[in-house]
Amino acid sequence: MKKLKTLLRIFLLVAVGILLYQTTSAQNRSDRALINQAERITNDSFSFTTETPKGAIVYAVRQPGSRMLDAIDKGLTDLFAIARKNRYQRRLNYSDYTIFIAKADRTINSDKSYSPDIAVGAAQYAGSVYDQGGFVYAAGMVLAYNPCAFVFAEHAKDFGRVSDVVRYEGEHLVLYHNDRHLYNKTSNHSQGGGHPIMK
Numbered sequence: 799m800k801k802l803k804t805l806l807r808i809f810l811l812v813a814v815g816i817l818l819y820q821t822t823s824a825q826n827r828s829d830r831a832l833i834n835q836a837e838r839i840t841n842d843s844f845s846f847t848t849e850t851p852k853g854a855i856v857y858a859v860r861q862p863g864s865r866m867l868d869a870i871d872k873g874l875t876d877l878f879a880i881a882r883k884n885r886y887q888r889r890l891n892y893s894d895y896t897i898f899i900a901k902a903d904r905t906i907n908s909d910k911s912y913s914p915d916i917a918v919g920a921a922q923y924a925g926s927v928y929d930q931g932g933f934v935y936a937a938g939m940v941l942a943y944n945p946c947a948f949v950f951a952e953h954a955k956d957f958g959r960v961s962d963v964v965r966y967e968g969e970h971l972v973l974y975h976n977d978r979h980l981y982n983k984t985s986n987h988s989q990g991g992g993h994p995i996m997k
């Protein structure tokens with residue numbers, strides 16, 4: 799009888815162990831899929847992983863400095879405040895967001911202003927004023943909805959712009975999870991309409 803109890807206990811321990819292992823590896827698989835997608839879109843490799851002070855997950859081509867991480871938190875704080883004002887409730891935690899910091903494909907825009915941007919395939923912007931010949935320059939881009947993920951370029955200064963980009967890309971994600979109708983109307987800027995969307 800005692801032997802049976804011991805066996806049962808071992809069996810349970812093994813079962814719990816397998817369950818934990820499966821959960822962790824599923825988590826790793828989905829992280830890996832997201833990282834692969836970010837790498838495919840940007841042609842960069844994201845070797846650094848960190849968290850902002852408030853808990854957003856960051857993947858970056860280089861170790862981001864504290865001003866960058868604080869600027870991300872500020873963008874999310876602004877995003878959550880305006881979202882709450884609109885009575886949205888879902889995905890308003892810092893840890894809901896995974897943010898990729900890519901290499902800038904340009905740092906100066908056509909107006910000669912500092913504007914670190916990423917080049918992405920033209921897709922829906924083909925033939926529009928944004929089209930640079932198969933690609934467009936974007937300040938940021940949504941990568942995934944579950945988990946909420948987006949990418950923007952490294953900045954050496956003008957961290958206020960980082961906060962804006964975070965808030966603006968975050969708008970698409972908050973709307974996707976809270977107001978699908980408005981999300982559908984505003985997800986694609988090729989027909990005009992920019993940010994901020996939430997007032």
Ligand SMILES: [Zn+2]
Nearest residue numbers: 966970987993
């Ligand atoms: Zn947008």
